[in-house]
Amino acid sequence: MSSDAPGARAALDRAADRMLRATVVERFAIAVAATLLALLLGSVVVAASGYDAVEFVSSLVYGAFGTTSNLAFTLRQSTMLILAGVAVAVAFRAGVFNIGVQGQFVVGGFATAVTVLFLAPHLPGGAVGGVLLMGLGTLAAIAAGGAYAALPGMMKAYADANEVITTIMLNFIASGVVFFVVDRYLRPAGASAPNTETFPEYVALPSVVFDSASFSVVGLGAALATVLVVYVVMARTRFGYDLVTSGYQEPAAAYSGVDPERNVVATMTFSGMVAGLAGAVFTIMILGYYSDPSTFPRFGFDAIAVSLLAANNPLGVVPAGLLFGGLDAGGQYIGFTLDVPPELVDGVVGLVVLFVAVPELFRMAARRTGLGGRGSSESPVRRAESDGGDGR
Amino acid sequence: MSDTEAPAVRLDGITKRFGDVTANDAVDFSLEKGSVHALVGENGAGKTTLMSVLYGLYDPDAGDIFVDGERREFDSPRDAIDAGVGMIHQHFQLVDTMTVVQNVVLGHEPSVNGLVDESSARSDIEDICSTYGFDVDRFLDTRVEQLGVGVQQRVEIVKSLYRGADVLVLDEPTAVLTPQEVESLFEVMDELTDRGRSLIFITHKLDEALEAADEITVLRDGRAVGTVAAAETSREELARMMVGRDVLFDYPERETTPGDVTLSVDGLRVRDDRDLEQVGGVDLAVREGEILGVAGVEGNGQAELVEALTGLREVDAGTVTFEGEDITETSRRRRIESGITYVPEDRQEEGLVQDYDLVRNALLGNQTIEPFVDGWFVDWGTVRDHAEDIVAEYDVQPPNADAEAASLSGGNQQKFVVGRELEHEPSLLVASHPTRGVDIGSIEFIHERLLEMRDAGTAVLFVSSKLDEIRKLSDRVAVMYEGEFVDVVDPDDVDEQELGLLMAGRTVEASGETVESAADPATESVTESPTDESAGSATDGVSNRE
């Protein structure tokens, strides 16, 4: 190191340097920086379009956390984003680009709706029936989501069809077919909207803490439990090891006895099962009926941003989901309080994803500002070099 | 070579650092016009780096480059090419999907009205071929991926000549060639120097340097240790310069008592990723306590054979039987569980997950093996203990199981992989090029372990293209050529020249003429007699007999 800075400064640099290299800390720093940069750019766009940027940001924050009902809305969106985010993370971790979480979510929710509506007349009412229906509906969603995801998994494994494209196509197809079935066969007589009947009132999650018709702490709890389960599966089971290893280095996984084809299918199925679960929570907790999927929120896409922000780590999905949930709630609040078009928030989400994709940008910025220690801007910080530090 | 003439190339005090690694440390080097100058040194000595500096790929941290006595600064290969320097890389710089003509003219395309003028390119290339007697003009419209390595190498040379190179750098050109192909390369090199070109010839093989070069420079740890005239030095001297100490190895006498057949293969046929047949009907058997060496020039189906045996590649036809059971259709995982282990050729891509620490790497391949897993769950404590055992026993540096695999040097990565695979006490070990890219000390270590395994009764199938290694370790040697076993021989009954002929697809009897042509004095000194009593000779052709 050819730094002529005084010793204290050099020590500080070294510390910062080491921190930047530690992957978790680095990922976290990059996620925060990406979000801030995206918000900053968003504000610039707001100002450039002739709106009040300060008001934009403060309304965003107020809309997300300002009141209990705002907070409930944030948590509701976060619940969905965490679940869908975990679904994405499972696949991305294994190196499979499942862009079809939205479609799997739609199909899963649909399975819940069909199960609840068809079984309700045959089961007792009240709490027992409610729990039973919700349980069976959720199982159906998990099965349907998994099956719908297995399809592109098999296409990738056995026909080499690029999963990014097949899953996007399957999103369109899920939406079209579900709409058709709902409108044609499940719409009650006399109704004009392409909606199914509303579920019996006992098919609902209880309101605890928050008095909200579409958010229940139980739902959030289910999401967090799912995170935990997925985390344990990924970190502690041999299935998780196979999956993550395939994501890091496919040839090494094959060498270790993973059947690449079956692993792709298994990964997609696992991911789709979580997406299906998200569909069940959406249907039971938020909707209470089923409808035209093209009018649904695009949780499955926002979840991609959530997962990437979390570096595809299931635990990281929780804070990332909270952040995006807040952005969603704040964005909606902006929609009906300010002149600023709410689509802007979607754009900001896109910017977050973009910046997360470019860690090198932040590493370089860190070096430029002197935080990264090494004066040379030529040699990028590589993990391989860090063995000097870790090697003891 | 007149003394008054300026050298074709002179490098003066070249230093090149990569982070903390000093790949070249104030290296001086000078190439006389019309001569061949060999550059030798161990893996990682800095040979390729030095030449990359000359070729404008790297910007040196210090030092000057002179071409024809003039000081030059090369910002890119284009500048070097313009100054008449051409380089044929260790890994060919050819675009597989383009034709030979397109590859040759790449970057220097003659154009008419904006369109590439292929016909003028074609006639220029044909001229070059007829001048130097290359056969490349037969393949002008063939895509490179369809050509054999030897032809590809000549395409590389034609490419440099087409660009008007007066100075040609050949980086380990012989590594992938059969001895016979090496001979014809040397003829080409002669032709080139006769016509006034100057060549730099990088090699690990001291005999080749002695045979083909006029002068030899030895690099060690990035420094030029010295330059000697080929006529006035010996292999011993060069070896000492290279390694920095005397090199001597002793192996115990071969005394094996093979037991039952562990692995047998019958009529095996295997295709590669491009659906071309690479293994075309192989029969073999490996017994307990025996090492079967598979020799051959790379790309003759060894890789596919090994993958088929270890369950990584589907079999087209034939059967594989292991301990009496037909395992042709058995999955890779089941084969691991039943006691087949595999040291893969590519430790970076296959043997290790680079981003994992050694603990997590210790589980690789052991995912279903007790005590590392208990039902569905991984017992990370046991895995960690195992990783630490391997690190200690196999002297992996740094001795830290939490180090990421990527931070280890190639040799240490290899030691870890070998350790992990041998710890299984397998019934069958398949080892593919286990010492490639590994330094001499580690090679010795790995060889010892393989022999220990054999002595403990394991059946070993060992693939290598290093003849000395093959001859030293194997109890029997199967020579593979174009997907078939040309012959299975006793290593003590053949010399390296004969093995070389077999590797070129010729049986010993039918090749008298080639043996003759190789019988010039330089070659003779390379050849080790089959009756060589000294139990061992060192790697890379360093021998203690003279």
Add this chain to the structure above:
Amino acid sequence: MSVADYAARNRRRIGGTALALVLLAVLAALFDLPVADLLTVGTAERALRAATPIALAAIGGLYAEKSGVFNIGLEGFMIFGALSAAGAAWLSAGSGSVGQPDLWVGILAAVGVCTLLTLLFAVLTIRYEADQIVAGLAVWFIGLGFGPFTATVLWGGVSSPSLPNIDNVTVPLLAEVPVLGRLLFDASPLVLFTVLVAVAAWVVLYRTRYGYWVQAAGENPEALDTAGVDVNRVRYAAVVFSGAMAGLGGAVLSIGIGSGFTGTGVTMVDGRGWIAIVAYLFGNYNPLGAFGASLLFGATDMLQVQFQTVGISLPGSIVGLFPYVAVLVVLNLVGYTRVPSAVGEPYDTEE
């Protein structure tokens, strides 16, 4: 490359297409379809028109990928193209009504804006080595957000007012040629232009030095580098070209053959960028192949329209899924396409 060579290398592809055609014929026979009503010159004309935006984006995208950068953000760039074409035409007209010159301003603006945006994208993916798949997805998200946002700023709603189209151009004499005349020489100049772009892109890729460099940059960048050509410069050019073409494709959608920008839902681009990627994969990275594949998709789309018009009763919401199903079928039939081996890997000279 000779025809025979091409045919030999694309056996599965050609086989797949043939199979699809045979299936269609069998279907026609089975269901007694009024084939003559289904396959009219009008259908062909509309298929060509529907193929135009897809083909433009596909040709751009294949250049980027050939050079080693997977531009998965085509859909997003098309949204920006569609929006900026409509916006610029509308702004250019000022208070007056939008005329032909304004529309051409719009087309140029779309190409210009997307060129700038892809330049940024290229800097991030090439210079800063961004993950190409993630960055491309981000471009899509950003388009979905900022496209309608900008529309709202300009027009107060996510869609533009209705705008006129570029006028058809009738080439004298040539327009008289049966069928082909109506398809190409009495049509939107953008359709003819796209055909020319496809041919030019083929010539450039396979017959000029720049094309050689693009191929080498994606297949073996080191070979190109050691031949003295700046790999990243080649990649920049190819990526920026892909953006410009996607932008043009978007412009064709909004003011070439559409009637303004529609920003609701997934916007008027509606998955065409994704289909463009499939098109060039199916076309095996050959510009003419990509154009042919785009035509195939245009034809599937028109076929479902014809089905409805002719009155073959299938529910509209299901028939509308034809093109997506077609993509799936094609991808599974074609199977493995040889992807340029260096795609997705950033190239550093000093690595």
Add this chain to the structure above:
Amino acid sequence: TGGQEGGTTTGTTTDGGGGSGEPTNIAIISSPAGFGDGAFNDLALQGLQNAAEEFNINIQQVEETDQSQYGTVQSRLAESQNPDYDLIVLVGYNHTQALETNAAQYSDQRWMLINDYVDQPNVAGYTWANHEMSFQAGVLAGTMTTRKLSHAGNSLTPDNATVGFVGGVDGALINAFERAYRAGAKWVNDSVDVRVGYIGNYTDTQTANNIASSQYDAGADIVYHAAAAAGQGVFQAASDANRFAIGVDSDQSKTLPDYQDVIMGSAVKFINEGTREVAAAVAQNNWKSVNGQNILGLEEDAVKVVLGQAVGPKLPDVVNQNLSKSKQAIVNGDVTVPCTASGCQN
């Protein structure tokens, strides 16, 4: 249409017109199509704006295109204290399910639901008879398809009784437009051939254009669309084919003057009248006059076919005769229009 005058339409519009004292606060939540659709979102808003010219009304526009948010947005607005909304207008049946809960939960809040109805005292449900106006559009098309007409280079083919219909999403709602239109055309001319196509959404103008073009190719000379914003593609196809088209919801020969030469007429529903009426009732404390289910059809003069501003004057008298004859027949019950105001039942 509302969204196309430029400038912003989002946000608060205060109007000093009319009354004094406490202003009336009204919020309007869009349907998934959003404002600027040139169809019912814009019309509904326009009615409120008209009311604001007369009364002291503040309008808060809320664009929400995601159906699953409607429950939340509704309750967030109902809970709002600053301002406290006197009326929340919900555009489209997508709000129905959510309103069933919210109308009961926020019983002090007054709601107007467009295109559907919830049986609560605090809900005013307004539905326009799409089927009746579409029947009238069919009458117009059926009458003209066998006649001669030429206007600005566009013409009809009298010897070929074929008309077309382009719908947005193939579902109950738009099916009612289709079947009623078909019935109207057949009412005039039993042998008329009706070609039908659905886009699959309300945004893809290019597909709309392609479907219409295909129908013109197949001999249709008049195409009616029920595809909101995507309908522009139909008009474009009409200009390319030099034929005619029928617009929907508002007088599109005025809202899309570029296409006035192909727009023969439009099936219009006066949603703006409805929202104006309810806003006025709220401002004047006269809720009783509007609450309950209001189905507005030909009889109420709430829907009708208006002739295009440029083409209309060239149409023969028989058009107006047939339109009023058929209206009479429907009002009298002599003719039963298929489906209902809220769509077709399976």
